[in-house]
Amino acid sequence: MSDIETFEDRVTISVADQIADVRLARADKMNAIDPAMFRGIGAAIDRLAGRKDVRCVVLSGEGRAFCAGLDMASMAAGGSGLSSRERNDQGAILPQHVSWGWRNLPMPVIATVHGVAFGGGFQIMSGADIRFAAPGTRFAIREAHWGLVPDMAGFPLWRTLVRDDVLRELVYTAREFGAEEALTYGFVTRVAEDPFDQAMALARTIAERSPHAIRGAKRLLNMAHDADPVAMLAAETEEQVKVIGRPNMMEAVAANMAKRPPVFED
Incomplete structure (x- = not known):
């Protein structure tokens, strides 16, 4: 296993067998989001975006909860972390990047949720490709309770999930x-009774597939809701051209024929 990387003393990443184990690490505050948490999650996402050795990400929260939402004491002290309106190349400001960024990572992200996922925590969870929850987990789109509106990329994420x-x-x-x-x-x-273990099992299955095929499939899935059919048809062809006849595709065929585990290039 690689060394554990820590971001703003709020988020950790460890990588083993092409799987990144990412944890919100403010357990004493139920991983509530303060400015350091905003920065830490954003930095962790940026770090993962450049790692070709990571084929899948499992995102979880340490302690009693996934994430209790905004740290309102920090908000009251004027530390919302929302002062900058600088947008990244995905069009997101930092509080949106901590949710939207998971969806736009090149590799799949599985969130494993327990305890509570309220407000901003619910939006962060929503950015994952796949979401496993423990029985008894409580959820809420909590912003109206505080006189706020959801503004951490929830709306563009939820439109693909719910009526x-x-x-x-x-x-x-x-x-x-x-x-x-x-x-x-x-x-x-x-x-699931053991959402983290199930997420890791699924991550191992994904990590056994050609990383180039999985990344291409994620790009297509991210387009599928909004793109018109003609654009989707072109995108399918473009992604297939990137992988067909290439070493990883040939290795997948050879491994399947020989009934052996494949060895892919990242």
Whole structure:
């Protein structure tokens, strides 16, 4: 296993077997988001974006919860972390990047959620490709409770997950809901007694596939909701040209024929 990298004393990354284990590490505050957490998550995402040796990411929170949302004491002290409106090349400011950035990483991201995922934490979770939750996990799009609107990339993420009327009810009321309800709505992929272990098992399966094929598939999936059919048809062809007949594709065929594990180039 690689050494653990720490970002702003709020987020850690360790990498083993092409899987990045990323953890929100402010357990004493239920991983509530303060300015350092904003910076730490943003820096962790940026670090992962440049790592070709990582084929899948598992995102979790240490302690009793995934993330309790904004640290309101920090907000009251004028430390919201929202002062900069500088947008990155994805069009996001930092508080949006901490959610939107997971969706735009080149490799799949699996979030494993327990305890609570409220407000900003719920939006961070929503940025993952796949989301596993422990039974008893509580969720809320909490912003209206504080007189705020969701503004951490929730809306462009949720439109691919949940019906419009369901989303409106949850946003307008800020009410809490459980893991089974979240599963029914589409916010959660699976409810599992051991979500972290199941996420790691899935990550290992993904890591065994050609990384170039998986990254190409993620690019297509990210386009699928918004792109017109003609653009999607062209994109499918473009992504296939990048992999067909290339070493990793040939290795996949050879390994399947020989009934052996493949050895891919990153």
